[in-house]
Amino acid sequence: MSFGRYFASQHINSHANNLPTFTKKVNTKVRNFLKSNSNEYTLINIKNVFKEIKFIKISKAPGHDEINGRLLKNLPGIAINYLNIIFNCCLKINYFPNVWKHAIVIPVFKPNKDKNKVESYRPISLLCIIGKIFENI
Numbered sequence: 001m002s003f004g005r006y007f008a009s010q011h012i013n014s015h016a017n018n019l020p021t022f023t024k025k026v027n028t029k030v031r032n033f034l035k036s037n038s039n040e041y042t043l044i045n046i047k048n049v050f051k052e053i054k055f056i057k058i059s060k061a062p063g064h065d066e067i068n069g070r071l072l073k074n075l076p077g078i079a080i081n082y083l084n085i086i087f088n089c090c091l092k093i094n095y096f097p098n099v100w101k102h103a104i105v106i107p108v109f110k111p112n113k114d115k116n117k118v119e120s121y122r123p124i125s126l127l128c129i130i131g132k133i134f135e136n137i
Contacts, residue, residue, distance in 0.1 A: 006118040046084045063128035100131025
């Protein structure tokens, strides 16, 4: 069995049987949140973006976009402002970019296990840091 098949077999989507209902519930909550906000262009305050970037660990591995923590920590204020605008636009149209959902999956060996068995490895998913920031906010 390949790593990909093994890791996929270990994943269980708890909402798979009830996806339309779950999706409707999430969309309703997001719409209600957006309607309750008085300023349509500042759903996320830029201070929150600065705070999230401040707490990024520079040792974290980047995702497929190769944007790392060190780069984000050294962005000028204007670039963080643009990032904030992107986040607010994503919230406004109820959208999470697909590129932020893609991960590089790396198998990591579990100590004291047989290296010849796929069960002896666990997956590490490297996601885009910008997507993680947006998700945290």
